[in-house]
Amino acid sequence: MATGNLTAEKEEGSRLQLDFSKLDAVSGCIPVAVQHADTNEVILVAYTNEAAMRRSFAERRLVLYSSSRKEMWEKGATSGCRFELVEAFVNCEQNSLLYRVRPWPAGRTHGICHTHDAKGDSRQTCFYRKINLDTLSLVHVES
Secondary structure, eight states, X not given: OOHHHHHHHHHHOSBOOOXXXXXXXXXXXXXXXXXXXXXXXXXXXXXXXHHHHHHHHHHTBOEEEETTTTEEEETTTTTSOEEXXXXXXXXXXXXXXXXXXXXXXXXXXXXXXSSBOTTSOBOSOSOOEEEOTTTOBEEEOXX
16 A cells, blocks of 8 residues: 555545554643634644744744654645744643634634645534544544
8 A cells, every 4th residue: 555545545545553652752842722712622733843833832833843844844834834823831840831813814714734624624623523432433523
């Protein structure tokens, strides 16, 4: 099976394929839960390193660290689907962050996920599949 097909199956399929080795690839980074400031929905979990965190804070934009490309990236710099950083929180052990964000510029709506729904639109959240707890299969929950 080609790599593209493996990616498509992982991103769109109904089989649970968790990557428990991911943190091995992001040394020097911590996870960031990204929450929509208006709806409180968790829309993304990503990683940041110190440089990306500082840039995000200074520019008040969602800047993260790409574990696959091994580089800092501003969410939406290519697509135009940017996000304003509204607030940031740290957990009790100071090993993860919560960013509350809002689509930018104000009033604009767009998705945060790099995948697209059946209509071809960028998804509003990366959490578009639910795990069936009995069968461990995945079920699309987006509208």
